[in-house]
Amino acid sequence: MIKNILNLGDAALYCDFGNEVNQEINSNVIKYFYHIKNLNLKGITNLTPSYNKLIISYDLNIHTFISLKKKIENIEIKESKKLEKNLIKIPVCCDNDFALDIKRVENKLKLKSEIILEKFFSKNYFCYMTGFVAGMPFLGDLNQEMRLKRLETPRVKVPKGSVGITEQFCNIYTFETPGGWNILGNTPQNIFDTSNQSNPNLVNPGDTIKFYRITLDQHNEIKR
Amino acid sequence: MKSKDRNYFKILRAGINTTYQDLGRNNLYHIGIPFSGAMDKRNFQLLNSLLQNDYNSPVIEFAYQGPHLKYFGKDIFFCISGNVSFKIMTEEGVVDGNSYQCYLLKNGDEVDIYSTNKSVYGYFSINGTFGVDYYWGSCSINTQAQIGPNNGNKFSKDLEIEIIDINNSFNKRRLDYLGSTIENIRVIKGTNYDYFSESSQNKFFKESFRITKLSDRMGMRLEGPKIENIIDPNIKSEGLVKGVIQITSAGDPIIMLSDHGTIGGYPKIATVISADYDRLVQLTPGSNIKFKDVSLEDAETLYKLYQMETNNLISQIK
Numbered sequence: 001m002i003k004n005i006l007n008l009g010d011a012a013l014y015c016d017f018g019n020e021v022n023q024e025i026n027s028n029v030i031k032y033f034y035h036i037k038n039l040n041l042k043g044i045t046n047l048t049p050s051y052n053k054l055i056i057s058y059d060l061n062i063h064t065f066i067s068l069k070k071k072i073e074n075i076e077i078k079e080s081k082k083l084e085k086n087l088i089k090i091p092v093c094c095d096n097d098f099a100l101d102i103k104r105v106e107n108k109l110k111l112k113s114e115i116i117l118e119k120f121f122s123k124n125y126f127c128y129m130t131g132f133v134a135g136m137p138f139l140g141d142l143n144q145e146m147r148l149k150r151l152e153t154p155r156v157k158v159p160k161g162s163v164g165i166t167e168q169f170c171n172i173y174t175f176e177t178p179g180g181w182n183i184l185g186n187t188p189q190n191i192f193d194t195s196n197q198s199n200p201n202l203v204n205p206g207d208t209i210k211f212y213r214i215t216l217d218q219h220n221e222i223k224r
Numbered sequence: 225m226k227s228k229d230r231n232y233f234k235i236l237r238a239g240i241n242t243t244y245q246d247l248g249r250n251n252l253y254h255i256g257i258p259f260s261g262a263m264d265k266r267n268f269q270l271l272n273s274l275l276q277n278d279y280n281s282p283v284i285e286f287a288y289q290g291p292h293l294k295y296f297g298k299d300i301f302f303c304i305s306g307n308v309s310f311k312i313m314t315e316e317g318v319v320d321g322n323s324y325q326c327y328l329l330k331n332g333d334e335v336d337i338y339s340t341n342k343s344v345y346g347y348f349s350i351n352g353t354f355g356v357d358y359y360w361g362s363c364s365i366n367t368q369a370q371i372g373p374n375n376g377n378k379f380s381k382d383l384e385i386e387i388i389d390i391n392n393s394f395n396k397r398r399l400d401y402l403g404s405t406i407e408n409i410r411v412i413k414g415t416n417y418d419y420f421s422e423s424s425q426n427k428f429f430k431e432s433f434r435i436t437k438l439s440d441r442m443g444m445r446l447e448g449p450k451i452e453n454i455i456d457p458n459i460k461s462e463g464l465v466k467g468v469i470q471i472t473s474a475g476d477p478i479i480m481l482s483d484h485g486t487i488g489g490y491p492k493i494a495t496v497i498s499a500d501y502d503r504l505v506q507l508t509p510g511s512n513i514k515f516k517d518v519s520l521e522d523a524e525t526l527y528k529l530y531q532m533e534t535n536n537l538i539s540q541i542k
Contacts, residue, residue, distance in 0.1 A: 133368065
């Protein structure tokens with residue numbers, strides 16, 4: 001299922017599963033990720049799954065590119081094995097104070113805000129990967145008519161909890177960080193919990209997300 | 225603990241980006257947590273060897289300017305690694321200290337680490353153990369994700385640094401070492417090398433780039449000739465590793481460092497080889513660097529040589 005393995009620098013394998021972004025390819029990436037993770041191979045220092053790539057970082061004192069590439073190429077994964085998938089419900093408030101880019105999205109999509117939000121909340125989203133910053137989930141796919149590019153000039157600070165869209169994807173900003181996604185609302189729910197070291201992420205690759213709409217009062221209530 | 229039994233430093237001045245660091249945390253990229261850890265691993269290793277501490281003991285890392293510390297407690301030794309200027313204030317007066325030498329501190333003595341020289345990072349530790357909390361097996365502070373001791377924040381004035389253990393069988397040691405610098409950064413071509421025009425590929429290796437002030441533990445931004453993208457200024461977001469050089473939409477290189485975001489969507493033109501990483505991070509803003517292309521096989525050999533050199537330095541500690 002891996003199409004090609006290249007090197008990324010001198011201490012990482014770049015496993016290529018294809019160029020398209022879809023759930024089938026991504027599910028393969030995730031299967032490989034969990035399989036290799038569970039093998040607990042000595043000298044593997046990180047596994048980074050994304051839409052259609054898996055990067056395997058290793059300790060140069062233990063592996064060379066050629067030796068580890070062979071090991072990974074020889075891995076067989078049973079097709080039948082199903083991924084464990086959780087359905088996670090996440091509350092989002094779309095009050096004016098939180099929907100930072102709703103006007104821009106209205107203009108770009110030529111849809112009224114209520115229609116945009118109705119479409120946004122009517123779908124379940126699949127988690128392709130988590131990362132960039134701790135716990136941030138990359139979710140998809142938005143309907144065709146909901147797709148737009150990121151902001152021309154990224155924000156220096158996107159508030160924690162912001163829920164944004166770009167292209168076919170949506171995400172949740174787990175920390176205040178720079179970013180260029182179109183922000184539609186904010187969740188009061190903690191998506192990344194540093195104190196839970198065994199499972200800090202609320203959302204993991206392969207999970208399904210259902211956003212539901214809450215009022216400002218409910219947002220404040222949950223936040224408290 | 226009764227206060228008279230405590231051994232601790234009080235921070236009179238925090239310095240710049242002063243944090244606890246060790247070798248960092250592995251196997252968390254998939255949830256978005258980078259390695260972190262000491263930026264310059266060689267100086268981290270040398271410091272713990274000089275102090276006869278465990279190889280992964282926490283140390284205090286600082287950038288450009290270190291902390292000014294006042295010590296309270298039983299006699300203790302400290303040591304500093306990196307190219308660092310500092311003063312030691314005792315009852316007998318003020319003396320200038322040298323890196324890679326161990327010094328005795330008595331109750332009430334002070335250490336003022338006032339500057340790194342022509343370099344960015346320096347390291348401070350003691351013949352003992354700081355009282356730190358561990359997060360995913362590491363005490364490294366990642367200020368971006370607020371992970372680590374001190375609530376994941378850098379040190380601030382008046383903070384007290386606890387020492388929970390002092391090694392009494394310690395032998396005072398030193399190393400004669402002037403540090404090692406680098407001008408050409410060796411890289412391996414990246415997975416998106418063909419995203420850039422031939423003339424830009426040539427410029428990347430022929431012309432020099434200047435390190436800008438927008439550089440920290442997450443990344444190093446460079447400026448120089450614009451690198452022209454002929455395919456797409458973005459790729460589908462995918463994993464990153466330390467040392468990856470991405471080209472932003474504006475055509476400028478940005479090098480991923482120890483606290484980098486784990487996923488990125490800019491094309492990768494090249495990756496800095498592991499052997500050159502410690503010396504890369506020590507280059508100060510304003511420095512000019514040139515990139516040199518090496519093969520994967522050469523990079524693997526160069527890393528082994530670099531490690532041998534580090535072990536050789538450790539064996540010269542006397």
